[in-house]
Amino acid sequence: MPSRPGTRLAVIAGVLVLAVGGGVGAGLGAPALVGRFGAASPEVPPPPPPVVAEPALRPVGADAPAPTPAGVAALLDPLVAQGRLGALSGKVIDPATGTVLWQHDPGATLVPGSTAKLLTASAALLALDHQARLSTTVVAGAEPGTVVLVGGGDPTLSALPAGEESVYPGAAHLDALVAQVRAATPGPVNRVVVDPGRYTGDGLAPGWLPADVAGGYIAPIVPVMLDGGRADPTDPTSARSSTPARDAAAELARRLGADPAATAVGTAPPGAPVLGTVQSAPVEDLVTTVLRTSDNVLAEVLAREVALAVSAQPSFAGATEAVLRVLAGNGFDVGAATLADGSGLSVRDEVSAALLADLLATAAGPDDGAPRTAALRPLLVGLPVAGGTGTLFDRYVAGEAADGRGWVRAKTGTLTRVNSLAGTVLTADGRLLAFALLSNGASPSVARPLLDEMAAALRSCGCR
Structure with a gap:
């Protein structure tokens, strides 16, 4: 973690090998000058293809001497x-x-x-x-025009537009979830409920400092949030929200045309139809x-x-x-x-x-x-x-x-x-x-x- 203010056979090893190629210069004036004086332009071979750097993991040799x-x-x-x-x-x-x-x-x-x-x-x-992913799902609510945002544990879901990357590589985007819900919902969405019931207990651990939330080191731990609760999705130590689940629901409501102030914490109805779902990067990532x-x-x-x-x-x-x-x-x-x-x-x-x-x-x-x-x-x-x-x-x-x-x-x-x-x-x-x-x-x-x-x-x- 970043520091708090005032202070966070053979062995296979990763050795990053970067192939680096030299550049090729080109004379920009010679063929044109030859042409002006009536001589035939010489055959100029095409430049070689650009060198592409290909990092690779290579094993450590089995016979390397051992320290004592x-x-x-x-x-x-x-x-x-x-x-x-x-x-x-x-x-x-x-x-x-x-x-x-x-x-x-x-x-x-x-x-x-x-x-x-x-x-x-x-x-x-x-x-x-290792290949499992954490899901964020929206299901139909108990009342017409209500949808429920169900937390599946993914804190990396991003509020950024598609194509922009947050601090979390490979994160899903809220806009993708919104598009699915709109396509699956025949009428308007009037209210968003958030269901954070996947996790239990306090959001902050014993031994944490409350100032660490505003300081950008942590957010209350809930199973649904945007960008790890960050105000700025691209800044690792951006100030965090103290209510990240409610904030995620409010942003979903805003993008669906519902009233962000009308969001509430609740529970998804059993067997409710799924209106949309997005997933995190794999666990290994x-x-x-x-x-x-x-x-x-x-x-x-x-x-x-x-x-x-x-x-x-x-x-x-x-x-x-x-x-x-x-x-x-x-x-x-x-x-x-x-x-x-x-x-x-x-x-x-x-x-x-x-x-x-x-x-x-x-x-x-x-x-x-x-x-x-x-x-x-x-x-x-x-x-x-x-x-x-x-x-x-x-x-x-x-x-x-x-x-x-x-x-x-x-x-x-x-x-x-x-x-x-x-x-x-x-x-x-x-x-x-x-x-x-x-x-x-x-x-x-x-x-x-x-x-x-x-x-x-x-x-x-x-x-x-």
Whole structure:
């Protein structure tokens, strides 16, 4: 998540290879001059076709040398010994072998910030169909001229016109839903009711600050909203609505020609005819968005969908219990981890570096047919690239961490005196390592560059 003011065989690794071609210059005057002096124009061959950049994922070689624990400790221990990280929990694993290469109080549970999203994303990938989509539906109301907007969990539905993209890639558009309803409704629509009954409980989690809604970090969690409740669909930290379901209903009413002020919260009649439905991007793509942009609302929705998938209550308490239950049921030691939400925005979350590193090492493990590795592989795709994408786009661009640019991929976490980083790094020898680093008690201005430096140091391995 963005920081709050005052502060959020072979291992398959993603290596982005960009084919770059040179340009071709053309003399603009020579053939014309030749023509003026009566000579025949020479045959000028056509220019070659333009080079098209085709990014590709390539596997890491199986024979890359493995670092040793002593070698990794020689790199990281001096950085920890500076004493600038406060309480620290850290772990580095070689996913190809499962070898623990380095650890520092790995089982200690600390406030993780947004690296907690790795737990929610992992549970979603383990419990949900990767190609499933979240729907928003309009059905006929109980009275003539009334329609009901039924929330199916999709917070990405966009108010923008078709062809314009919000902060959510691949989002459905409200106008498409409006067009379907108009085509299916013989008479005018006079009133819109919204049904948010898919989720239960409070909209805000324990440990959240009310100011975070106006600050653009979160909206009350309901199963229907527009653009994650944002006032500006293109701004990740735009101010959010405190009534996102009612606002979505009002905007639907406005576009259908009904009175926005007459909207109400209610329940769809059983078996009501469907007038229109639109769907989100697939779950796998939603997970990528959660990790890359650290979207809190989308993370909370995925946690609730996990709860529904395992017959738990779709509330904060039910969703967080479900996330940990799914992870434990897939063989992960959740230890003393506690969650108050699915996004890491709450200061009541406590997670260990051991759990985060184990999730990432499993996702990056050998392609040996293990079901949980196959399910978690998309975690690697969603991790921001150091100095390139998502919440790491402006990090690793200078200083001691610059060597990690393009090689470190990691989820970030920042709250007040909370800093975390968990992801993967490809060593100079071509070995993929998984790591997790949690720091509590130090200022972000001090801890964040040092965590970046630690991850970048792993890039230099060696370490034998």
